Amino acid sequence: MYWIERRAGRSLFSYIVASQTKYSALSDYQPQRSAYSQLVAELLTPEWSLYYRGGFWCQARLARNLPNSGFKIHISSTFRNAELTLQRVLPVLLAHQVQFKFLVDPFCLRYVNSQQCSKSASGKFITIYPEDNEQFCRLIPLLTQATSELSGPYILSDQRVEGSKVVFYRYGGFSHNFRLNIYGEQEPLMQLPTG
Numbered sequence: 001m002y003w004i005e006r007r008a009g010r011s012l013f014s015y016i017v018a019s020q021t022k023y024s025a026l027s028d029y030q031p032q033r034s035a036y037s038q039l040v041a042e043l044l045t046p047e048w049s050l051y052y053r054g055g056f057w058c059q060a061r062l063a064r065n066l067p068n069s070g071f072k073i074h075i076s077s078t079f080r081n082a083e084l085t086l087q088r089v090l091p092v093l094l095a096h097q098v099q100f101k102f103l104v105d106p107f108c109l110r111y112v113n114s115q116q117c118s119k120s121a122s123g124k125f126i127t128i129y130p131e132d133n134e135q136f137c138r139l140i141p142l143l144t145q146a147t148s149e150l151s152g153p154y155i156l157s158d159q160r161v162e163g164s165k166v167v168f169y170r171y172g173g174f175s176h177n178f179r180l181n182i183y184g185e186q187e188p189l190m191q192l193p194t195g
Contacts, residue, residue, distance in 0.1 A: 029055050031105040031107065031108070032105075035083075035106060036082065036083070036103060036104055037050060037052065037058045037104055037105075039083060040060060040086060040090065040102060043087075043090050043091075044094070045094065048061065048062060049062075055104075056104060056108040056111075056112070057101045057104065058101060058103075059101040060093075060099060060101065062097060062099055066131070067131065067132070067174055068173065068174060068177070069173045069174055070129070070172075071130060071133065071170070072127055072128065072129060072130075072170055072171070073128040073130065073136070073139060073143065073167065073168070073169050074123075074128070074155050074169065074170070075124075075125055075126040075143070075152070075166050075167060076124065076153050076154070076155055077109065077125040077152045077166060078151065078153070079110060079113070081150050081152065082106065082109055084150065085125060085126070085166065086102065086126070088146045088147050088150065089146060089147065091146070092142045092146050093128060096139060098128055098130055100126055100127060100129060102126045102127075103124075103125055103126075112124060119156050119157065120156075120157050122153070122156060123153040123154060123168075125152065136169070140161055140169070143164075143167050144163060144164045144167050147165075147166045147167060148163075150165065150166050151166065155168040157170060173189070
């Protein structure tokens with residue numbers, strides 16, 4: 001596979017998900033119908049805005065910046081429970097004014113829950129960005145309670161919350177910072193609070 005870009009060789013399948021006629025990134029995906037986005041839009045209040053430019057993820061934003069890094073909360077879901085998961089999680093997020101992103105449609109969820117998805121992204125349906133550790137600690141029990149009877153795939157990159165089958169967390173970057181490696185590829189960077 002030397003003729004294919006070095007990173008594509010690691011997960012070639014992801015380069016044909018967005019288009020069956022040419023190699024393209026997952027960020028090029030355009031949903032035919034954005035079922036989950038419509039459900040979220042109906043629940044949002046006026047101070048929220050949905051941001052989507054293509055790809056698998058739609059962001060729900062407030063008019064304030066996120067920190068560079070912190071504890072992220074991930075919610076997993078099965079295909080059958082996806083809409084119910086959104087209906088259970090969103091009231092908690094809206095009440096606490098915490099920004100988040102979610103997969104745009106069932107196709108994306110099927111891919112993320114499949115064996116073809118990279119292990120670092122698999123299982124994630126909703127990503128939540130608490131503003132600080134205090135908000136993180138407040139949200140965990142509320143989300144665990146709101147989703148108590150739901151189940152979803154295990155998120156391999158995260159720690160699962162005790163007593164939950166769908167709430168996970170890990171420390172990571174919130175903003176998209178990159179640097180070029182020696183191959184000319186962009187690698188994600190995380191800036192710690194110390195700078």
